[in-house]
Amino acid sequence: MSGVVEAAQAKAREVAKEDLDKAKVLFNDATRSGSFLYPIKGIFYFLSHRSLWKPLASRILPTMGLSVGVVISMFTFTYVPQLAMLVFVNGPLAVFTTVLLILSESSTIISLLSRNFLLQDALLDTFDGTLVSRDASNIVSEGRQLKSGADPMARLGKVLKSPFAKFSPKAIIRYVMYLPLNFIPVVGTVIFIIVQGRTRGQTVHDRYFQLKKWSASQREQWLKEHTGAYSGFGTVATLLELVPFANILFSFTNTVGAALWAADLEKKENAMTSGTAPGLRETAKKAE
Template sequence: MSFGGSCILTGIGALAYKFDRNQQFERLPESDVLLNKMNTDVYRKKLQQLKIRIPRSLINYFKDFFDGTSHLYPIKGVIEVTANVKLYSVPMLTIFTSYSIMYSLVSIAYWATITPMYTAGLLFLGPPGLAIAIIHTFLHTNALTLMFMRMSHLQSALVKRTVTFKNYQSVSKTKPIKFYVPILTNYFWFYYLPKKILKYTSGLFVFLGLMGVCSIPVIGPFLYTLAISPFISRIYVSNIYRLRGMTNKQRYDNFLDHLGKYTVFGIYAGVLELLPVISGLALTTNSVGATLWGMDDEE
């Protein structure tokens, strides 16, 4: 449960969100390309887009990282929730209760299976080794719990409440579009499927590497949080972007073009979530902060 269970629940949460019914599915326009046009209309086009995107993303990264204001929004989320406790109390209690249950389940499994291995491996340090094993247990179980809690998107109702309270006018009246690629197309078999296989295979190795980093006693969870900071932001802000009517492609393009903003927000949000229990509250404040960010970040 401590590791495998967290991964399974995280995957289920991601799939549930990805195929949420509160969006309309439309066929990707370019997916009807003919086989003899794949080279010119797909491969060369994608390569040209990549040549443009990489330098643009690098330039924007440093600009957004050092000159942006996204780092302020996790703090704004804390201020907003503190100033309006009655408004946010019910969703905050729901999220915190869910976090507490999940943290307890993960902790029980972790203490029974993994903590003894850390304790045995650090015995040569004496009492300090035992202290390190215990501290790491609390931090590591918290990181595993947050994997699921972020991807569960239990914060969706909280985002809508924030939008209503702030009288935000840019909420789309139609469901956001999610483009899909039909399986019986040349585009699917000769581009989309190979791309997805490469993406998820490399992603699996990266994920296992990150889990290895997170397993380093005490400092591992800190390094892990820094490494995934852009993706923390992407998860949090996706709800408000959906409410704004942004398609899945637009959200992905925004993520790549402004990776610096996502990194900074994720670092600050991740720091608030590092400590157990406090992170159960930070899930609410970070969600509100990301909503405020998404409301202000209209381009």
């Protein structure tokens, strides 16, 4: 019997070491790319470019109303029941971990409703407008008509390609699947946020990939090769959008950050695009 237990413990240590090694690789990838800084850059860029405020200004009242309603309702009806469950595993810390959990749940609900019914067009305009302001109008013209002028938002014309994909049912399923992580004191909540960040990171450049005319396989390959970078961006973006009532603002600044990142990829043609782009690799394979 002891031999079986020792074997199981050894296997557990092996799996833990593999997961730790993978986590280190992802962390190093995110650090090298600097992707985790783009949500912060997005805040400063957004605040310093008044023309980018127009889409937010047109949606702020209904979305703030939605945010207030969701957060108040979640704390009113779910705080005590969830606290009662978490207190058994988190002890006194359950008071704080329950708050984080409810904020995460509220953020998901607000994102689901607002992105599908209130913000989709506004976020699209913000992303495209940021690219135009960064002199990346050539790629934006692949997805919408552009007018002449100095104001990047005023230059945006008719959309020629469909905007961001709607909230994925898979994201909801994955969210529910990982909710039990919050029963692990502190560490579980942190892991839960990181997991959500990784999921979020997979969608931040949907519009960019669309403008690049990449196929589904090209997108998948690119995201697989840069999982750490997108996880880093997504984690910081997720943390920002957990802030009650300010999540509407951070939804826009995160979109600006994603567009700044895309503009840098286009302009600098750095190591992330030069020689590693899926399109180049597929072309090389066909040539062989």
